Amino acid sequence: MEDLTKKTCSELVELLEKIKTPEIEILSHKEKLRQILISQYQKEKKTWLFFSVFQKLAFASLSLILIFFVFNNLIYPNYSLAKAREIALKDPQIKEMIEKGGMIKDLQIIKNQAFVLIQTAKEEIVTAPQIAEKKALGIEEERAEKKEERPVALAEINLKEEKVAKIEKIVPPIIQFTEKEKEKIQEISQREIPKEAEIKEVIPPSSELKLIKKEGKIQVLPEKKEEATIIYQVDKGRWQGKINLKEEKVEEVKFLGEIENNATNGK
Amino acid sequence: MDLNEEKELVKKAKKDPEAFGKLYDQYYSQVFGYILKRVANLDIAQDICSETFLKALKNLWKFKWKGISFSSWLFRIANNEVSNYFRKNKNKIPLEKIPEPISLSNPSTEILEAEEKLKEYQDFLKIQEKISKLEIKYQEVITLRFFEKKKIREIAEILGKREGTIKSLLHRGLEKLRENFETK
Numbered sequence: 001m002e003d004l005t006k007k008t009c010s011e012l013v014e015l016l017e018k019i020k021t022p023e024i025e026i027l028s029h030k031e032k033l034r035q036i037l038i039s040q041y042q043k044e045k046k047t048w049l050f051f052s053v054f055q056k057l058a059f060a061s062l063s064l065i066l067i068f069f070v071f072n073n074l075i076y077p078n079y080s081l082a083k084a085r086e087i088a089l090k091d092p093q094i095k096e097m098i099e100k101g102g103m104i105k106d107l108q109i110i111k112n113q114a115f116v117l118i119q120t121a122k123e124e125i126v127t128a129p130q131i132a133e134k135k136a137l138g139i140e141e142e143r144a145e146k147k148e149e150r151p152v153a154l155a156e157i158n159l160k161e162e163k164v165a166k167i168e169k170i171v172p173p174i175i176q177f178t179e180k181e182k183e184k185i186q187e188i189s190q191r192e193i194p195k196e197a198e199i200k201e202v203i204p205p206s207s208e209l210k211l212i213k214k215e216g217k218i219q220v221l222p223e224k225k226e227e228a229t230i231i232y233q234v235d236k237g238r239w240q241g242k243i244n245l246k247e248e249k250v251e252e253v254k255f256l257g258e259i260e261n262n263a264t265n266g267k
Numbered sequence: 268m269d270l271n272e273e274k275e276l277v278k279k280a281k282k283d284p285e286a287f288g289k290l291y292d293q294y295y296s297q298v299f300g301y302i303l304k305r306v307a308n309l310d311i312a313q314d315i316c317s318e319t320f321l322k323a324l325k326n327l328w329k330f331k332w333k334g335i336s337f338s339s340w341l342f343r344i345a346n347n348e349v350s351n352y353f354r355k356n357k358n359k360i361p362l363e364k365i366p367e368p369i370s371l372s373n374p375s376t377e378i379l380e381a382e383e384k385l386k387e388y389q390d391f392l393k394i395q396e397k398i399s400k401l402e403i404k405y406q407e408v409i410t411l412r413f414f415e416k417k418k419i420r421e422i423a424e425i426l427g428k429r430e431g432t433i434k435s436l437l438h439r440g441l442e443k444l445r446e447n448f449e450t451k
Contacts, residue, residue, distance in 0.1 A: 009441050012448075015394075016413035021304055022388045024381050029313045030295050036317075037291060037324055041284035048281070048328030 081107050084114030084157050091164040094118060094155055105152065108211040108218055113165075114157040115218045117211050152209050154220055172209050175224050177202070181245065185228050188243050192250035194234055203229040233259065268293060270336060277337050281327060291320060294338060297415075298345050304414045305349045305406065307395045309381055315352055319345040339424040342411075346425060350403050397447045405440030408433055 084107055088094050094116070098104075101121035108115045151169040158165045177185065185202055193199075205225040212219045226245040231238060238256040243249075268276070276293075279286035298319055303312040322344050330340055385392075391414075398406050407426065411417045419437075423430045 009445055012441055012445050013413075016409070019391055019394060019413070020388060021300075021391050021414045022385050023300065024303060024309070024384055025296055025299065026309065026313060026377055026381055028375060028377050029316070030299075033295075033317050033320060034288060034291055037320055038284050038288055040321070040324060041287060044324050044327075047325070052328050 077109060080109045080114065080159060083159060083162075084109065084116060087114070087157050087159075087162055087164065088116045088118075088155055091155065091167075093167055094153070094164065097121075097153060102153075105209070106211040108213055109159075110213065110216065110218055112158065112160045113218075114159055115211050116155040116157060117209060117220065118153040118155065120151060120153070152220075154211075170209065170220055172222055175204050175222055177204060177228065181228075184245060184248070185230070185243055188245075188248050188250065189230055189232070189241075192243075193230075193232055193239075193241060197232040197234045197239070199230055199232045200238070201231040203231070205229070231256070273337050274332060277327075277330065287324070287327070290337070294341050295320075297338070298341055301342060301410070301415055302345055302349060303385075304391075304395065304410050305399075306352070307385070307392060307399070309378060309385065311352065315345070315348045319348050322348070335424050339421060342425040343427065346407055350407070353403055353406075397444060400447060401440060401443055404436055405443060408436045409440050409444065412437055 085104065088104065089098065097118050097120060103119050104116055105119045106115075106117040151171050154168045154170055156165045156168075157163070182202070189199055205227045208223045208225075209220050210223050212221045228243045228245065230241050230243060230250075232241065233239070236258050238259050240254045240256050241250040242252040244251050276286055276290055280290050295316075299312060299316045302315045302319070303309065306312050306315065319341070323341055326344075330337065335343075398409055401409070408422060411422045411425065412419075417425070419430050419433050423433045426433065428436075
C-alpha cells in the first residue's frame with residue numbers, strides 16, 4: 001500500500017473510493033440465523049398483535065380522554081352557562097329584576113345545577129362613601145334604611161328540568177377590618193392627612209359578592225377590596241379620603257362640607 | 268428489488284413468515300457486509316448481524332413507510348447495534364487484539380476460509396483500522412459513503428440526520444482520518 005502520511009483530502013477520497021472491500025458471506029451463519037428467525041416468527045407475531053392492539057387501544061383511550069376533557073371543560077360549561085342564563089332570564093321574578101336595571105353578576109355550574117347571582121339595580125345600591133358623606137353631614141339614620149336596599153339574589157336553576165328551583169335574597173355583609181389592617185390605616189392616615197385632622201370614622205369598603213365553588217358546593221362570598229374610607233375633620237371642614245391599603249396611600253380626597261355646630265358627629 | 272416490491276414484501280412479511288424469509292434473503296448480505304466493514308471481525312460481525320435481524324423481527328410491526336425505506340431501516344438497526352457494540356467495548360481490548368477465530372475450538376472450515384479471505388484485503392484492513400480510531404459518528408458516515416457506496420440522501424435516511432449534517436460530518440471525518448495517517 002502506498003504511503004498515506006502525506007495525502008491530501010482529495011487524494012484520500014480517491015483512495016477510499018477505489019479501495020476493494022471484502023465481499024464475504026458465511027453461508028452457515030446465514031442459514032442458521034434464517035432458521036432461528038423463522039422459528040421465532042410466530043411467537044413474535046403474537047407479541048406484535050398484542051402491542052398493536054394495545055397501541056390502538058391506548059390511542060383510542062387517549063382520544064376519548066381528550067374529547068371528554070374538551071367537552072367537559074370547554075364545550076359543556078359554556079353550553080350550560082348559556083342555558084342557565086337563558087332559563088334565568090325567562091323566570092318572571094328575575095326578568096323583573098333585570099328590567100329594573102339589575103344584572104347577572106356571576107354564574108356557576110355544579111353537576112345539573114346552575115347558580116346565578118343577580119345584582120339589583122345600581123341606583124338602589126348605596127355605596128359606603130355615599131353613606132359616609134351623609135353621615136358626615138349629620139344624616140346617618142338613612143344608612144340603616146338604605147342597607148336593606150342592597151340585596152343580591154341567588155337563583156338556583158335545575159338544568160335538567162330547565163326551571164328556576166328557588167330564588168334567595170342575600171345582603172352583602174360588611175367586612176370588618178382586622179387589627180392589623182386598623183393599624184395600617186392609622187399609620188397611612190397619620191402620614192398622609194394633615195396633622196391637625198381628627199379622624200371621625202373609618203368605613204370598610206362595600207363588599208361585592210361572588211360565587212365560589214368549594215368542595216362541590218356553591219358559596220356566596222364577599223370579595224374583599226383592599227381599601228378603606230376615612231372621614232376626617234380639619235377645623236369645621238369634613239373631608240373624605242379613600243385609603244389604598246395595597247399601595248399604602250390616600251387617594252381621592254373629597255371635601256364633604258362644613259359641619260354645623262349642632263350636627264351629629266357621627267361616631 | 269424496487270421500492271414498490273419492497274413495500275409489498277414488507278406488507279406480506281408482517282403476516283407470513285415465508286415473506287419475512289424472502290426479505291431476510293434479500294438483505295442479509297448487505298447488512299452483514301456493512302457490519303463486517305465496520306468491525307473487521309467475522310465473529311463480531313456474525314453476532315451483531317444476528318442481533319440486527321432479531322431486532323428487526325421484533326419491531327417489524329412498528330415499521331411504517333414514513334420517509335424511510337425498509338433497507339435504510341435495517342441499516343439503521345445495524346448501525347445502532349454496531350454503535351452499541353463500540354460503546355460497550357470502549358475500554359476493552361482493541362479490535363485488532365481480539366483473538367482470531369482460529370484459536371476457537373473446532374472452527375468450521377467455512378469460517379477459516381472466510382478469515383483467510385478477509386486477510387487478503389490488506390489495504391482495506393489498514394484503512395479500516397484507522398477509521399475505527401475515529402469517533403463513531405465519523406466511522407459510520409465514512410463507511411456508508413465509501414465502502415457501502417451510499418448516497419448522501421441515503422446516509423441521511425439511515426442515520427436520521429439532515430443531508431447538510433452528513434456532508435459536514437464527512438468533511439470533518441476525512442480531515443480527522445487524514446490527521447490519523449499523518450500521526451502514524
